[in-house]
Amino acid sequence: MANLGRKPDSKGxxxxxxxxxxxNIYKTYNFLTPHCLYHRLGEHLMxxxxxxxxxxxxxxxxxxxxxxxxxxxxxxxxxxxGTGKTTLGMQFLMAGVRLGESVLFISLEESEKSLRQNAETxxxxxxxxxxxxxxxxxxxxxxxxxxxxxxxxxxxxxxxxNTITEVVSRLNPIRVFLDPLTQLRYLSNDNFQFxxxxxxxxxxxxQKGATVVVTTEASAGSGDDDIQFMTDGIINLGxxxxxxxxxxxxxxxxxxxxxxxTMTLDRGGVSVFPRLAPDSYGIDFSFDVLxxxxxxxxxxxxxxxxxxxxxxxxxxxxxxKTSLGCKFMQSAASRGERSVLFALEEEPGIMIERCExxxxxxxxxxxxxxxxxxxxxxxxxxxxxxxxxVRHEVETNHTRIVMIDSVSGYRLSMQGQDLVRHxxxxxxxxxxxxxxxxxxxxxxxxxxxxRVTDYDISYLADNLxxxxxxxxxxxxxxxxxxxxxxLTDFEKTLREFKITETGIVIGQPLANLRGILTxxxxxxxxxx
Amino acid sequence: MISIANSGVLIVGQNLRNQVLLxxxxxxxxxxxxxxDTMSELKTMVHRxxxxxxxxxxxxxxxxxxxxxxxxxxxxxxxxPVLVISPRQSDEVQQLSYSHGAQKVMEKxxxxxxxxxxxxxxxxxxx
Numbered sequence: 001m002a003n004l005g006r007k008p009d010s011k012g013x014x015x016x017x018x019x020x021x022x023x024n025i026y027k028t029y030n031f032l033t034p035h036c037l038y039h040r041l042g043e044h045l046m047x048x049x050x051x052x053x054x055x056x057x058x059x060x061x062x063x064x065x066x067x068x069x070x071x072x073x074x075x076x077x078x079x080x081x082g083t084g085k086t087t088l089g090m091q092f093l094m095a096g097v098r099l100g101e102s103v104l105f106i107s108l109e110e111s112e113k114s115l116r117q118n119a120e121t122x123x124x125x126x127x128x129x130x131x132x133x134x135x136x137x138x139x140x141x142x143x144x145x146x147x148x149x150x151x152x153x154x155x156x157x158x159x160x161x162n163t164i165t166e167v168v169s170r171l172n173p174i175r176v177f178l179d180p181l182t183q184l185r186y187l188s189n190d191n192f193q194f195x196x197x198x199x200x201x202x203x204x205x206x207q208k209g210a211t212v213v214v215t216t217e218a219s220a221g222s223g224d225d226d227i228q229f230m231t232d233g234i235i236n237l238g239x240x241x242x243x244x245x246x247x248x249x250x251x252x253x254x255x256x257x258x259x260x261x262t263m264t265l266d267r268g269g270v271s272v273f274p275r276l277a278p279d280s281y282g283i284d285f286s287f288d289v290l291x292x293x294x295x296x297x298x299x300x301x302x303x304x305x306x307x308x309x310x311x312x313x314x315x316x317x318x319x320x321k322t323s324l325g326c327k328f329m330q331s332a333a334s335r336g337e338r339s340v341l342f343a344l345e346e347e348p349g350i351m352i353e354r355c356e357x358x359x360x361x362x363x364x365x366x367x368x369x370x371x372x373x374x375x376x377x378x379x380x381x382x383x384x385x386x387x388x389x390v391r392h393e394v395e396t397n398h399t400r401i402v403m404i405d406s407v408s409g410y411r412l413s414m415q416g417q418d419l420v421r422h423x424x425x426x427x428x429x430x431x432x433x434x435x436x437x438x439x440x441x442x443x444x445x446x447x448x449x450x451r452v453t454d455y456d457i458s459y460l461a462d463n464l465x466x467x468x469x470x471x472x473x474x475x476x477x478x479x480x481x482x483x484x485x486x487l488t489d490f491e492k493t494l495r496e497f498k499i500t501e502t503g504i505v506i507g508q509p510l511a512n513l514r515g516i517l518t519x520x521x522x523x524x525x526x527x528x
Numbered sequence: 529m530i531s532i533a534n535s536g537v538l539i540v541g542q543n544l545r546n547q548v549l550l551x552x553x554x555x556x557x558x559x560x561x562x563x564x565d566t567m568s569e570l571k572t573m574v575h576r577x578x579x580x581x582x583x584x585x586x587x588x589x590x591x592x593x594x595x596x597x598x599x600x601x602x603x604x605x606x607x608x609p610v611l612v613i614s615p616r617q618s619d620e621v622q623q624l625s626y627s628h629g630a631q632k633v634m635e636k637x638x639x640x641x642x643x644x645x646x647x648x649x650x651x652x653x654x655x
Contacts, residue, residue: 145545147543147549148543148546148590148615150639151637154639
C-alpha cells in the first residue's frame with residue numbers, strides 16, 4: 001500500500017495487508033487501524049487531484065487546498081521550530097520525484113547530510129531530490145571562516161545569487177523548496193533591499209517554470225509579515241492544545257478550506273486531516289425504513305429507522321444500548337449492507353463476545369464484511385482524524401450504518417473542543433451520504449429525573465429511543481420507549497426491555513404502569 | 529606570510545578570513561597586495577624590509593596589543609600612510625590612531641564602496 005504523500009516503500013504505519021498477515025486478531029476480525037484506513041483514503045484522494053494542480057505530497061493538505069498548489073507560483077510555509085516545515089517540504093519534493101519531475105532543495109541552514117539523515121529517520125527516501133547545500137560548515141565558526149570586515153550582505157549576496165542562478169538554470173526544476181528564506185534577510189542591508197531581492201528571486205524561479213515553497217522562521221524579534229505579502233499562498237503550521245495543526249491563510253487564484261485542521265507528524269511523515277465540511281458531500285438516496293429485526297421495537301418506531309437519519313440510543317450504563325444498536329446492524333447484514341461500530345470505550349473483542357452471547361453472529365458478519373468494529377482510542381485521535389476514518393468507511397467501503405459508541409467517548413477525543421460543533425458536522429455529513437447514524441448516548445442517572453442526554457445535543461436526533469432502569473416491587477427492570485421521530489409517527493407507550501440468553505426481548509406495552517420515567521413506577525389497577 | 533610587491537597595499541590583520549576578503553577586494557581594485565597576518569610578520573617587514581613594498585597600509589587592530597601603535601608609528605615614519613580599521617566606534621582608538629600617524633580611522637564593517645574610494649584616494653594622492 002502506498003502511503004499518502006510518502007514513498008511507496010516507506011516504513012510508515014503498517015498496511016492492511018501486513019496487519020492481516022501478521023496479526024491473527026486483525027486477520028480474523030477484519031480490523032483496520034485508523035491510520036491505515038486514513039492512508040488508504042489518501043491514496044484514493046490522490047487519484048482525483050486535478051491535473052492542473054501540484055500535489056503537496058500530503059493528500060489531506062491537497063484537500064484543504066482544493067486539489068493542491070497552483071503551479072508556477074510561490075508559497076510560504078511558516079511556523080515555529082519543530083512544526084514540520086522541512087518534512088512537509090521534503091514530501092512536496094518527493095511528490096514531484098514520483099512524477100519524474102526535476103526538484104531542488106535549497107538549504108540555507110541545515111546541511112544536506114543532516115537533511116538526508118532526518119529523512120531516513122521518518123522513513124523517507126530522498127533519492128531524486130537535488131540538494132543545494134548553502135548551509136555554513138563547521139569551519140565557519142573558527143577564525144578561518146568567520147569574518148567581520150564587511151557586512152555579510154556585501155560579501156555573500158553575490159555568490160549566493162550566482163550559485164542559485166547557476167543551479168536553477170542547469171536543473172530547470174519544476175519544484176523548488178527553500179529552507180529558510182529568512183536567512184536571506186541577513187544578506188540585505190535593509191528591509192527595502194530584502195523585499196526587492198525576495199520579489200526578484202521568487203519571480204526568477206517562477207518565470208523559470210518552478211513552483212516554489214519557502215519557509216520562514218518568524219520570531220517576536222523578526223517577523224515575516226513582508227514575505228507573507230510577497231507569496232501567492234500561506235500555509236501555517238503550529239501547535240494547539242490538541243496537538244499539531246495546519247491552516248491556510250492565503251491562496252491567490254483558488255479557494256481553500258479555512259479554519260485549523262489537525263496535522264500529525266510521525267514516522268510516516270506529515271499527515272493532514274481536514275476538518276469535515278458536511279455541505280461538500282451528498283448523494284441521492286431515499287429514506288428507506290430500516291428494520292431493527294425486533295418486531296416490537298419496529299412497532300414502537302412504526303417500522304424502524306430511516307436511512308439518512310440520526311438515532312439516539314439514550315440510557316444509563318449497562319442498560320443495553322450497544323446490544324440494541326447491534327440489532328440494527330444484524331438486520332442490515334441480512335440485507336447485505338455493511339455497518340461499522342466505532343468503539344470508543346469498549347474493547348472490540350468483548351463486544352463481539354457479547355453479541356455472540358445474545359444471538360448476534362458478529363464474527364460471521366465481520367468475516368462476511370458486513371460488520372467492522374473499529375477500536376478508537378479517544379485520547380489518541382482528534383475529531384478531524386476520526387472524521388477521516390469515518391469518511392473512509394462510508395466512501396470507500398460503502399458503509400450504510402454507522403454507530404458511535406459512545407458520545408461520552410467521542411467527547412473525550414474532543415479534548416476540550418466544541419463537542420456540539422464537531423458532532424454536528426460528522427452527523428450531518430453522514431446524513432448527507434444517506435447513512436443511518438446511531439449514537440449511544442449515556443446518561444449519568446440510573447433512575448430518577450428523566451434526561452435524554454447530559455450534553456446539549458438532543459437537537460441532532462431525528463429519532464430518540466431511550467432505555468430506562470425501573471425499580472418495580474424491589475426488582476431492577478428495564479423499559480424502552482421512543483421520544484421523538486421526525487419522519488413518521490411512533491408508538492407513545494413504553495415496553496419492558498430484557499437481554500436474555502436467547503437475545504433481546506421487548507415486551508408488550510406497559511399499559512398499567514404510571515410514573516415510569518420517574519424510575520419508580522406504580523401499578524394502576526390490577527398488576528400484570 | 530609576507531608577500532613582496534613593488535608597489536601595493538599592505539593589509540595587516542589577524543583574522544585570516546578578513547585578510548582573504550580584503551586581499552580579494554584590493555586586488556579587484558587593481559592593486560598589488562602585501563599581507564602581514566601576525567604581529568611578528570609585521571615587525572619583520574617594518575624593521576627589516578627597505579623600502580617597504582607598499583604605498584599604503586590597511587591595519588585592522590582587532591586582536592593586537594598596544595605594540596600595534598608603535599608599528600603604525602613606524603609605518604608613518606617611512607611614509608606609508610595608515611588607515612586604521614577599528615572593531616567599533618571608539619574615541620580612544622581614534623586618539624591613539626591619529627597620535628601614531630594614522631591618516632584615517634574606519635569602523636567595521638566597512639562599506640565596500642567607501643573603502644574603494646578611500647584606497648583609490650590614498651594610492652593616487654601624489655598624482
